[in-house]
Amino acid sequence: MKRRDFIKRSILLSAGLSAAYCGTKGGEKIKIVILGFDGANWPTIDPLIKEGKLPFLKKFRAESAWANFETIKPTKSNVVWSCIASGKTMLKHGILDFAYLKRNGIKIPYTKSDRREPMIWQILDDYNKRSAVFNWWCSHPPDKIKGVMASDHMRRIAASRPEKHPNFANAVFPEAYFEKFKELALTNNDYLQAVQKTGLPDFDGLFKKLYPGSDIRKAPVIKSYKSFVRHDAYIEAISRYFLENKEFDFFATYFRFPDVIQHFITLFLDKEYKENLKKHLIGRTLTPEMNDEAILKIAHLMEPVYRYMEKILKEFIEIERKKNKNTYFFIMSDHGFSLFHGGYNHYGLPKSMKAPDGFLLINGPKIRPGQIKKAGVYDIAPTILNLFDLPVGKNMDGRVISEIFQFQRKKRYKTYKLGKMNENKRDKNYDEETLKDLKSLGYID
Ligand SMILES: [Zn+2]
Numbered sequence: 302m303k304r305r306d307f308i309k310r311s312i313l314l315s316a317g318l319s320a321a322y323c324g325t326k327g328g329e330k331i332k333i334v335i336l337g338f339d340g341a342n343w344p345t346i347d348p349l350i351k352e353g354k355l356p357f358l359k360k361f362r363a364e365s366a367w368a369n370f371e372t373i374k375p376t377k378s379n380v381v382w383s384c385i386a387s388g389k390t391m392l393k394h395g396i397l398d399f400a401y402l403k404r405n406g407i408k409i410p411y412t413k414s415d416r417r418e419p420m421i422w423q424i425l426d427d428y429n430k431r432s433a434v435f436n437w438w439c440s441h442p443p444d445k446i447k448g449v450m451a452s453d454h455m456r457r458i459a460a461s462r463p464e465k466h467p468n469f470a471n472a473v474f475p476e477a478y479f480e481k482f483k484e485l486a487l488t489n490n491d492y493l494q495a496v497q498k499t500g501l502p503d504f505d506g507l508f509k510k511l512y513p514g515s516d517i518r519k520a521p522v523i524k525s526y527k528s529f530v531r532h533d534a535y536i537e538a539i540s541r542y543f544l545e546n547k548e549f550d551f552f553a554t555y556f557r558f559p560d561v562i563q564h565f566i567t568l569f570l571d572k573e574y575k576e577n578l579k580k581h582l583i584g585r586t587l588t589p590e591m592n593d594e595a596i597l598k599i600a601h602l603m604e605p606v607y608r609y610m611e612k613i614l615k616e617f618i619e620i621e622r623k624k625n626k627n628t629y630f631f632i633m634s635d636h637g638f639s640l641f642h643g644g645y646n647h648y649g650l651p652k653s654m655k656a657p658d659g660f661l662l663i664n665g666p667k668i669r670p671g672q673i674k675k676a677g678v679y680d681i682a683p684t685i686l687n688l689f690d691l692p693v694g695k696n697m698d699g700r701v702i703s704e705i706f707q708f709q710r711k712k713r714y715k716t717y718k719l720g721k722m723n724e725n726k727r728d729k730n731y732d733e734e735t736l737k738d739l740k741s742l743g744y745i746d
Contacts, residue, residue: 335553340560342637345600366705370661371677381635388682388697430550443474459535495534629665667707
């Protein structure tokens with residue numbers, strides 16, 4: 302190589318490097334935090350923002366890039382969250398449904414051993430990035446990454462008796478964290494305390510008051526509300542502990558309460574109004590105005606629920622911002638909800654209806670605020686890899702949402718394979734509990 306060419310190339314190289322770092326201040330390393338809230342959606346959040354009920358969220362959105370987050374059909378949470386973490390379609394990542402039948406007729410849930418593509422934390426692990434992942438769908442047993450992982454089995458410790466706690470040791474990796482996570486289960490295992498701490502309504506008590514003749518044990522979804530609340534209060538506690546005390550490059554945690562609660566929220570509409578709405582839904586005579594009115598009423602019932610979401614957002618963002626100025630926050634859900642003849646739901650919709658959008662907020666240094674025209678569940682993994690200045694997966698189905706960057710990032714591509722990263726061990730106990738869980742939500746028979 303001629304000397305002049307060498308210098309030219311060196312200049313280009315260093316220009317590339319500085320371009321890669323101009324999204325950061327003072328040379329601090331980039332960190333990424335994902336906060337997932339299943340089922341949260343703008344149509345039920347917007348009215349509350351307008352009424353001044355969610356002041357932090359209002360301010361945070363004004364400072365963020367945000368979108369109506371496009372999702373896929375079938376709009377099943379485990380399928381969609383796997384799309385988000387892999388950047389790939391379900392046919393590629395392998396999580397196709399909630400459960401399947403084995404040849405002998407036994408139902409088993411789709412889980413980690415069915416994954417065929419690496420999840421983002423596995424890709425980052427190859428680049429020696431330290432990830433902390435809590436409660437992600439289909440993540441049990443946890444991946445043996447360099448960081449820490451508590452699988453979606455771990456939360457159940459909060460609704461289990463202390464003598465059962467040792468059974469959850471295999472839901473954390475590395476196991477050294479188990480002692481601390483077990484300790485946090487003891488302070489998050491009381492329903493009424495959890496209700497008080499989170500600010501979530503005592504829907505269990507409210508149901509019993511409103512429907513004195515009904516047996517709550519036979520009422521879909523709400524029958525398990527007491528467990529759901531403890532689960533999410535617990536996930537908040539272990540996530541917060543980690544955020545406050547430990548180091549990471551990539552952090553992701555997932556909460557289920559906005560979805561679970563919306564699955565039964567219409568029970569709390571005024572009785573007469575509800576009967577009338579039901580009539581119009583079944584008769585398919587609901588007008589757009591009636592739809593908007595019903596969504597507004599649902600939004601008002603959801604106010605304490607979104608206040609809890611806002612509290613987590615505010616506190617987690619503050620904790621992290623104090624530690625690092627260069628953290629990028631990705632806040633999202635996997636879908637919203639729609640009113641149709643089947644009720645208020647996110648799946649089972651008629652073919653003519655689009656899967657209901659979720660919500661998305663991206664916030665961090667030099668992120669251009671404002672609405673993103675088009676963003677969907679496949680775009681998160683590519684955007685995160687590009688932010689870390691790492692190659693995007695060649696066969697990922699999304700794109701880097703680069704129009705929100707007020708800096709240059711070169712795009713590179715690489716094929717990532719699952720290879721030896723996945724473990725195929727199944728945990729019978731986890732499978733059974735997951736089936737019970739899916740049944741209580743009405744997701745499987
Ligand atoms: Zn969901």
